[in-house]
Amino acid sequence: MNPLIFTTILMTVLLGTMIVMMSSHWLMIWIGFEMNLLAIIPILMKKYNPRTMEASTKYFLTQATASMLLMMAIIINLMHSGQWTITKVFNPTASIIMTSALAMKLGLTPFHFWVPEVTQGISLTSGLILLTWQKLAPMSILYQISPSINLNILLTMAVLSILVGGWGGLNQTQLRKIMAYSSIAHMGWMTAVLVYNPTLTMLNMLIYIMMTLTMFMLFIHSSSTTTLSLSHTWNKTPLITTLILITLLSMGGLPPLSGFMPKWMIIQELTKNSSIILPTLMAIMALLNLYFYMRLTYSTSLTMFPSTNNMKMKWQFETKRITLLPPLIVMSSLLLPLTPMLSILD
């Protein structure tokens, strides 16, 4: 793509999310969502093969439907409250429709079907933008309407998302689909605590974005999109192999690494609000996620995965230079001792 056009379109994606996050008028928020959707379509279609076209079309259809539902919820809210400012949504019908629309945008169950298919059909960099930046705008709106969200619907969607994200990722060997199911599960964790303490949702979002960014950067560095291809990194850059191990275990939520921090805080907040069964179930279902991360680490860093001898040397033209990879790796694995600093938040 022409670099000037590409920069313009990428800046428009950023502008769309910024407009969503800083507007106080519901119509401007809707305009921000539409601008975001319009501008990300050519980014998803950077390579011109039928698979990317299909993935972009699926993304466009689902997100446009979600925007339509959002507009309907905005208008019902206008009818019942007579004003356009973002506060809690006063009418229960509008609140349920808006929650469903934002769940469709995030990829929560039962609206999760587009996430693996779209993530698989596009390139690794586009998948990175899709799974990290595109989650910011809907989550910011959920944060702002969180006092009025119907608890039953949101918690049902959250628990089912954790379940689907864990179970669905079990049979995958394609790395982009694994990241997509991991995204579904993490979105479930984020929305589970939204009604109780929205600050923890933002904490989880921050740490999730850091870990997903790190994982995608590591995949881009080794140009691998399948488990088999990832298992050959020990031959090229053994350091990257070790870092893949550490970052994957952090994503699974294991204690000395920073991925444990959001899960710990969320379980603590849920138990403070006297729900015991829910966080137990969530923690148990996070084990499914941990299983397929561990399977990746097993085939990548812990064993020499079986392959023929001529496949052991990976062919690559020159080493890719990945910006900010060391700080990202440090942040996505070593932040746990900073947990007491969370007391400075509200």
Place this chain on the structure above:
Amino acid sequence: MMTYIVFILSVIFVVSFVGFSSKPSPIYGGLVLIVSGGVGCGIIVNFGGSFLGLMVFLIYLGGMLVVFGYTTAMATEQYPEVWVSNTTVMGVFLLGLLMEVMLVLYVLKSEEVGVVFKFSGVGDWAIYDTGDSGVFSEEIMGVAALYSYGAWVVIVTGWSLLVGVLVILEVTRGD
């Protein structure tokens, strides 16, 4: 009949939406879009917005739909789908019509209708001249406010249109 003109126009609006969302060939979709645009203009004019209604006719029908019609005519196939040619299309069209007829009968019969939200039967569609708008028309004041207080909206929509053109060129360019 004039009291319920907005209701009748809304029914024709929904029926033409059903007509193109049952997906015949785009040429016939454009045909019912013309009808729905004209009827939508009628609804807006009945609420007192004569400027905006004529804007719909001029810009939407006379600009965008004409361009759409020309491009569809260039890309059309030899035997385009009508509503009666394909069983699926006819089935969806009849289903939509049936649902609309049932909704219209429900609204006409009962005093209060609660589908997604409650409204009071046909009474909500009759236009009463409530409110004292004084000596000026509200809708033209709204258009004027767009360019004064709503400058940010103009910037955002203008930028969206520019990026829309860039995106479409990028998507259809191919390799």
